[in-house]
Amino acid sequence: MNRLLLKFKFTEWQSTYQHFKIKRFYKEAKIERTFGVGMLNQNHQWIIKLDGKIVQTHFQNELILPTSQLAQSIADEFNSQKEFIQTTTMPLLILAKNAVGIETNQRIRQFMEYSIINYLERDTVLFREQSQSQLYQIQQNKLDPQLKLFNQQFGMHLQINYGLEIKPLKQYDKIKIQNILKKLNSWQLVSLDSQVENLKSCILALQIWNNHITIQQAVQLSRIEEDYQISQNQKIEKHHDDLDENTIIAKVNAAKLLIQLIQIQSITY
Known part of the structure; x- marks a missing residue:
């Protein structure tokens, strides 16, 4: 509460x-x-x-x-x-x-760190369609490389979630992400949190952070399931979907710009 x-x-x-x-x-x-x-x-x-x-x-x-x-x-x-x-x-x-x-208020920071870790456990990149469907193949081809790269870079062992199954984070993975977040200053943490919340993915947000993918690529990867459903259902209006995607891109861009604007001058936090 x-x-x-x-x-x-x-x-x-x-x-x-x-x-x-x-x-x-x-x-x-x-x-x-x-x-x-x-x-x-x-x-x-x-x-x-x-x-x-x-x-x-x-x-x-x-x-x-x-x-x-x-x-x-x-x-x-x-x-x-x-x-x-x-x-x-x-x-x-x-x-x-x-x-x-x-x-x-350090309690806000604690909540934000908790929220990011919670997103990682339910990360979009970890989700896979349970059946061997076309969507599953798309997820496998596009998301598996991102998961592999993330695990290698951060020394984690995150596993795929199939269907409604959500595997809790292993203790060593939780410690890893906690240590990453503790090293961020307030501005970096807020920037990362905004990207995580909009992409529904801690993995993709950190991939942007390390310049492994662009914001546009991250948004597309975060929307694989939505885009697939749109391609299968003509009743969904593409115009409104484009507006949603552009809104996400704008918010993630703003979060990245925030960090660029505070790094223009040499400042220690």
Whole structure:
């Protein structure tokens, strides 16, 4: 229950804004350098102001960012809003608020690590159709190489799940992924979590991370079953499916861009 409450509080800003139309309440977003005393991370020096008022996090803390490039990109998201605020066009703001939130509440980090590990156990790459169908052959041809590469690179022994069967992670595999996540700073963890959630795959997210596959390839691999069902069922509208795919690509791209924007300057976390 604590995890559910934590998850709700963690995402309430986003979900609330999605259900209610919020009229744009500011004229302009600008960035400003700050040297606040008592900052949680002294390397964070940039803030965003909406008509002079500092943008805050979910927990009403000032949103202080590590680079001017990230701050300006988020300010651009604010300035690009029209009459009503569309949070779907502000992915960097949402990711940044989540990253700063982790630094103010370690329980959020614990939940996020737990969520990623949970995804790995039920990873899209591990799923196989139970029967020797055409879908099974496609999964085998396209996903088996990704699983083999992942196991080799990270020294894991993940196994395929057939049908509804879900094999729990072996203890050594769980320790491996826990160690990987512990080494990530807050920004890296938020970026990875977003990619994992959108791809429904920790394996594909880490393959992107290590530049083994492109975002486009990862999205296609994550949608093998959906694309197969569409090819077999003419009633499914391809137009709406394309919109879903483009949304996923945009979100995963934003998560990758977040890391690029904080690495522009030399910063130690």
